[in-house]
Amino acid sequence: MNQRERLTKLLLKQSLIRLLKEKNISQISVKxxxxxxxxNRSTFYLHYANAYDLLxxxxxxxxxxxxxxxxxxxxxxxxxxYILAFLEYIKKDEELFTVMLLTSNENxxxxxxxxxxxxxxxxxxxxxxxxxxxxxxxxxxxxxxxLAIIQEWIQEGFILSSNELAELIFSLADHSxxxxxxxxxx
Numbered sequence: 452m453n454q455r456e457r458l459t460k461l462l463l464k465q466s467l468i469r470l471l472k473e474k475n476i477s478q479i480s481v482k483x484x485x486x487x488x489x490x491n492r493s494t495f496y497l498h499y500a501n502a503y504d505l506l507x508x509x510x511x512x513x514x515x516x517x518x519x520x521x522x523x524x525x526x527x528x529x530x531x532x533y534i535l536a537f538l539e540y541i542k543k544d545e546e547l548f549t550v551m552l553l554t555s556n557e558n559x560x561x562x563x564x565x566x567x568x569x570x571x572x573x574x575x576x577x578x579x580x581x582x583x584x585x586x587x588x589x590x591x592x593x594x595x596x597x598l599a600i601i602q603e604w605i606q607e608g609f610i611l612s613s614n615e616l617a618e619l620i621f622s623l624a625d626h627s628x629x630x631x632x633x634x635x636x637x
Contacts, residue, residue, distance in 0.1 A: 459488075462488040464509050466484050467484060467509060468551075484505065510565075517568065521537060521569065534616075534621055535617035538604075545609075548605065553605055563594055567590065570597075581628065589631055600616065
């Protein structure tokens with residue numbers, strides 16, 4: 452991808468994020484996106500089919516960038532390191548994550564997809580001891596709980612420190628995993 456394409460995509464991404472603060476994706480037109488980005492519609496259509504396609508690309512970029520960022524983190528002896536790194540990553544790009552995890556209410560699947568990636572990363576690094584038949588249910592529980600906590604943290608303006616929140620999330624997850632271990636022993 453050349454520099455002009457990167458710039459065009461960046462401008463469209465920034466325009467989409469600004470517009471998503473005000474309205475749902477279904478209310479955003481290609482014309483609006485192009486006007487906000489300062490590009491013409493034919494340029495837009497060289498890269499994306501519609502606003503939903505642009506949103507999907509932005510979501511995938513966030514997931515890929517987050518995974519790449521977390522891949523560089525040393526695990527240590529627990530998952531708190533990953534959770535803390537993820538929370539710091541959210542704070543670094545507060546505007547993007549606020550829009551994508553809170554205000555983009557038509558797209559409830561993205562936050563869960565993102566958290567699933569984070570959990571897979573932790574699982575692959577730490578080899579969580581969850582029976583295969585219970586893994587899907589366990590991940591669903593951990594993803595939904597963690598997502599709710601992170602959304603509350605963002606809404607409250609990051610009142611808790613990243614360290615406190617990482618410890619809380621890890622502690623709750625760890626207790627849940629301990630309970631699952633006890634289940635399989637029965």
